[in-house]
Structure formats: structure tokens, C-alpha cells
Amino acid sequence: MKTRAAVAFEAKKPLEIVELDLEGPKQGEVLVEIMATGICHTDAYTLDGLDSEGLFPSVLGHEGAGIIREIGPGVTSVKPDDHVIPLYTPECRQCKMCLSGKTNLCSAIRETQGKGLMPDGTSRFSYKGETIYHYMGCSTFSNFTVLPEIAVAKIREDAPFKTSCYVGCGVTTGVGAVVNTAKVKPGDNVVVFGLGGIGLNVIQGAKMAGADRIVGVDLNPDKEEWGRKFGMTDFVNPRDVGNVVEYLVNMLDGGADYSFDCTGNTTVMRQALECCHKGWGTSIVIGVAEAGAEISTRPFQLVTGRNWRGSAFGGAKGRTDVPKIVDWYMNDKIQIDPMITHVLSLDEINKGFDLMHEGKSIRSVVVY
Numbered sequence: 001m002k003t004r005a006a007v008a009f010e011a012k013k014p015l016e017i018v019e020l021d022l023e024g025p026k027q028g029e030v031l032v033e034i035m036a037t038g039i040c041h042t043d044a045y046t047l048d049g050l051d052s053e054g055l056f057p058s059v060l061g062h063e064g065a066g067i068i069r070e071i072g073p074g075v076t077s078v079k080p081d082d083h084v085i086p087l088y089t090p091e092c093r094q095c096k097m098c099l100s101g102k103t104n105l106c107s108a109i110r111e112t113q114g115k116g117l118m119p120d121g122t123s124r125f126s127y128k129g130e131t132i133y134h135y136m137g138c139s140t141f142s143n144f145t146v147l148p149e150i151a152v153a154k155i156r157e158d159a160p161f162k163t164s165c166y167v168g169c170g171v172t173t174g175v176g177a178v179v180n181t182a183k184v185k186p187g188d189n190v191v192v193f194g195l196g197g198i199g200l201n202v203i204q205g206a207k208m209a210g211a212d213r214i215v216g217v218d219l220n221p222d223k224e225e226w227g228r229k230f231g232m233t234d235f236v237n238p239r240d241v242g243n244v245v246e247y248l249v250n251m252l253d254g255g256a257d258y259s260f261d262c263t264g265n266t267t268v269m270r271q272a273l274e275c276c277h278k279g280w281g282t283s284i285v286i287g288v289a290e291a292g293a294e295i296s297t298r299p300f301q302l303v304t305g306r307n308w309r310g311s312a313f314g315g316a317k318g319r320t321d322v323p324k325i326v327d328w329y330m331n332d333k334i335q336i337d338p339m340i341t342h343v344l345s346l347d348e349i350n351k352g353f354d355l356m357h358e359g360k361s362i363r364s365v366v367v368y
């Protein structure tokens with residue numbers, strides 16, 4: 001079949017809207033009509049050529065929601081007309097990782113996914129006979145996409161696509177890092193670096209968990225108002241204080257119980273660790289740093305009891321947890337609507353990247 005898609009033909013070039021050829025679902029796969037997709041900073045990072053797994057030409061996008069239109073042989077867990085969210089972290093429920101009870105990082109298809117291919121080692125997308133690569137196993141910047149059955153979460157049908165697509169990455173990543181990875185408890189003090197599409201969800205997760213002080217840190221002063229809307233109690237602009245680590249440690253009587261990096265900047269990651277309380281403070285790396293970047297600190301920071309951890313997709317097991325997070329949204333336990341600052345057509349998708357780089361959007365969503 002044919003599908004309209006925004007294709008990344010080359011790094012650092014705007015996406016081009018073209019009609020692609022799409023092969024139908026094979027064994028264990030489903031065809032999904034994407035109804036809406038968010039634009040995450042990770043899409044921009046890959047488009048900017050900073051992703052060591054970045055491939056071109058490819059169809060980016062990994063924060064979508066849509067409807068199953070066709071199922072391939074052997075598919076049993078979903079059927080046509082089901083509403084689903086594609087999962088860049090699938091959940092096979094059979095691999096060592098899924099069965100460990102210790103991680104959400106399913107390993108069933110990770111190798112081919114990182115090569116821009118379906119589990120059988122081929123792509124379903126092509127343009128004028130040339131292979132176009134998949135991205136993060138999702139490729140939601142295409143109106144239709146093919147996904148493995150284990151990489152879709154079935155969600156309730158009354159959830160609007162325009163907002164629930166955000167659960168496909170940003171909401172789950174931010175809220176999940178608080179409740180699944182850090183396991184923030186009532187009364188804990190939390191510091192969040194980077195108040196974008198992820199950081200604001202960390203803030204609302206911390207508020208939901210009953211955190212006491214929720215300190216937001218951002219270079220963009222406009223983010224203060226955004227943070228306060230979701231439960232931030234204090235705002236710090238690093239440009240207004242001398243040493244941001246010292247400032248936070250003093251402010252929180254020894255430091256944070258939990259801190260979160262939502263910037264992808266390795267200098268910020270170090271600050272996030274070092275603003276943690278001696279003896280127990282834990283810093284969670286969420287931000288994705290460019291290929292080749294490394295983190296550093298004095299080992300003494302760890303010897304004296306600070307912990308450095310990371311979180312992918314908020315530690316959420318996609319097929320199990322994503323439908324529950326959509327329920328939290330539909331039951332007003334968490335907010336999504338105010339964070340969707342821009343709704344665009346596929347033809348306008350490059351504007352969504354510009355708005356992100358200019359710091360003017362929280363989430364831009366493309367509606368097909």
C-alpha cells in the first residue's frame with residue numbers, strides 16, 4: 001500500500017513529505033493507522049545526526065497513537081479496530097529481561113530495532129525502490145506503519161488520539177521515572193533539570209507521589225510558569241545563581257533525595273548527581289546525550305552514598321503499564337492537555353522541530 005510520511009533523507013535537513021510504499025504485516029506483525037504523533041526531543045537529536053544508531057533515510061517518530069487496520073498471521077493479542085500506542089520499548093513477556101522482574105528493557109527485538117529493521121531483518125518501507133529505515137521500532141511520522149505485535153499497547157477507545165499519543169513517550173518517561181525508577185515517597189525533596197516535555201512530566205509525577213519540595217532548574221525563564229502549573233514549588237535559573245550545585249544543596253538542607261536530568265547535557269548530569277544529599281541521594285539520568293559524550297564525577301560522590309541511575313521509557317513495561325497511564329489521564333490523575341501547545345498537520349511537521357529548538361513549545365503534536 002501507499003502511505004504519506006515525513007522522511008528524514010539526510011541528517012540536519014528538514015523532513016520531506018512523500019508517498020512511500022509500505023508492505024503489509026508479516027508473521028506476528030500488525031498494520032497501524034497512526035492518528036496522531038508527538039515530536040520528542042529524541043527525534044530532533046537523531047535528525048541532527050547526534051544518535052550513534054541514527055540511520056538515513058528513515059521515518060522518525062516514536063510517540064504515536066492509532067488504530068489497528070490489519071493483523072498478520074499468528075497475531076492473537078490485538079485485532080483490527082483496536083486502539084493502540086506503539087512501543088519503542090516492547091514487552092514480549094518471554095525474554096530474560098522481561099522475566100527478570102528487574103527491568104522494562106525487553107530484549108526480544110532490540111537488535112534489529114537498532115538497525116532500523118523489523119525482527120525478520122527487512123524494512124517494510126521503501127521509496128522509488130530504495131529501502132527506507134524504521135526508527136525506534138515505531139516510525140510514527142508515517143500515516144501507516146507496521147509494528148511487531150509485542151510493540152503495541154491496547155488502550156481504551158474513549159481516549160483522544162491527539163493527547164494520548166504523548167503517553168507513547170513523554171508522559172510515561174517522566175511520570176514513570178518518578179514512580180517506577182526512583183520510587184519517590186511522600187515528603188521527599190526532588191530536583192528536576194530541564195523543564196521540557198519530559199521534565200514537566202517528572203514534576204507532575206513527583207507531585208502525584210507526594211514530594212515535598214519540587215525544584216525545577218532551567219536556563220529558559222519562561223519555564224518557571226510552566227513548572228508551577230504542574231506542582232513545582234521552587235524555580236532556579238542557573239544563570240541567576242553562582243554555583244548551582246552549592247545553591248541547591250543549601251536550599252534543600254544537604255541536597256535532593258532524588259534528582260532527574262531531563263536535558264541530555266552531560267555537565268547538567270554531573271550537577272544533578274552532585275546536588276543529591278550525601279548518604280542516600282539518587283540521581284536519575286533520563287536525557288539522551290550525543291554519540292561519544294561521557295559523564296564524569298569524583299568517585300568520592302559515590303563513595304559518600306550518592307547513587308547514579310538511568311531510566312528508559314520511565315521503567316514502564318509497555319503493554320502492561322501504558323493502558324494504566326492512559327487511565328490515569330482519563331481519570332484526571334495526571335494532566336496532558338495543557339502540555340500539548342501546538343497541533344500541526346503532517347505538512348507542518350518541520351515547524352514542530354523549529355518550535356522545540358526555539359524553546360516555544362512543550363509538545364507539538366501532528367494530527368493526520
Ligand code: NAD
Pocket residue numbers: 040041042045169170173193194195196197198199217218219220223238262263264265268285286287288289311312313314356359362
Ligand atoms: P525539550 O527540548 O522539550 O526540553 C529540554 C529542556 O531542557 C528545555 O526546557 C531547555 O531549556 C532545558 N535545558 C537545556 N539545557 C539546559 C541546561 N544546561 N540547564 C538547564 N536546563 C536546560 O526536550 P524533552 O522532549 O523534554 O527531552 C528531554 C531529554 O530527554 C532529551 O535529551 C531527550 O532525548 C530525552 N528523553 C529520554 C527518554 C528516555 O526514555 N530516557 C525519553 C524521552 C526523552
Ligand code: AHE
Pocket residue numbers: 040042043051052053054089105110169288291312313
Ligand atoms: N540510540 C541512542 C540511545 C537513545 C536512547 O537512549 N533512547 C531511549 C529512549 S529516548 C525516547 O525519547 C531508550 O529507550 N533507550 C534504551 C534503548 O534500548 O535504546 C544511542 O546512544 O545509541
Ligand code: ZN
Pocket residue numbers: 040041042043062063169170
Ligand atoms: Zn521520546
